[in-house]
């Protein structure tokens with residue numbers, strides 16, 4: 033399932049239900065149209081499996097109507113990219129499903145998640161001051177609220193930080209494998225906004241390894257990054273800084289020059305190159321020369 037089909041109406045209903053105690057009744061009217069569309073989105077056979085009476089609601093208002101409940105459930109389903117039976121006991125087509133059962137751990141986790149959201153929206157975000165709006169004709173904006181989708185982005189588990197994920201890959205299988213993984217994820221999720229694929233992510237990944245003294249991995253990552261960001265002066269600047277930390281002054285100079293070849297006005301590289309040349313002139317390379325970084 034694709035998060036692009038995330039239903040704005042159901043999302044709003046979920047936020048409101050999560051944000052305000054007993055809000056269900058007051059928004060019933062506003063919800064009805066969206067909820068109806070959602071009910072129709074379930075096949076008649078699936079719909080027939082959903083009981084009219086609910087027997088095990090611990091968080092949702094006991095008086096919630098069937099269309100409202102289905103709207104909430106649909107919204108969770110879309111936010112996580114799953115089907116109803118991810119949380120409920122029963123087959124894909126819901127034949128004979130036991131919705132009241134708490135057997136599945138995912139259902140129990142979903143309750144904790146819902147409580148978390150309710151606290152964040154209801155206690156924390158709702159207590160923030162209303163945004164003042166500059167223009168007179170614009171109404172003041174309410175504080176934002178969060179939803180399941182805020183974290184999950186259409187996945188069972190929220191996407192992890194790309195840099196953490198790639199760092200694990202470097203440690204397990206080396207920089208080459210991490211670059212392959214980056215390429216794969218980028219092809220797959222380019223437009224989904226799930227991961228930050230900008231150059232800064234790969235530079236941050238490399239910096240993490242350089243900081244632990246693993247210059248080899250850092251340089252291999254930056255080298256792999258050229259496939260995607262070969263025109264970027266800051267990538268070559270990062271390479272230059274890594275080589276400098278490694279006390280490879282000639283290498284560092286070559287990298288800074290590569291950075292300037294891509295953008296002659298790129299200030300960090302200009303400055304670093306100037307300082308590096310002054311250093312090389314003044315003192316023949318010695319141990320410890322690299323301790324003072326050119327900045």
Ligand code: HEC
Pocket residue numbers: 082083085086087088089090091092093101102105106108109112114115116117118119120131132138139140142143
């Ligand atoms: C992410 C987990 C999750 C998904 C996916 C999910 N549900 Fe639920 N569902 C729950 C939780 C949790 C409750 C109990 C809410 C409470 O305690 O107030 C619930 C309650 C229900 C109930 C009321 C059961 C009763 O008798 O108390 C029905 C009916 C239901 N869900 C139907 C559905 C349908 C239909 C879908 C698919 C469109 C669906 N659910 C998808 C977690 C989920």
Ligand code: HEC
Pocket residue numbers: 108112138139141142145146149178179180181182183184188189190
């Ligand atoms: C603040 C971020 C955040 C929000 C908002 C959030 N989740 Fe989660 N959710 C997580 C994280 C993180 C995990 C993974 C926890 C772990 O690793 O065990 C998770 C795990 C889950 C799981 C267990 C998945 C599995 O396969 O074990 C379910 C089910 C779930 N969330 C449902 C929901 C639902 C439903 C909502 C909205 C009512 C929601 N989440 C909102 C962060 C969030």
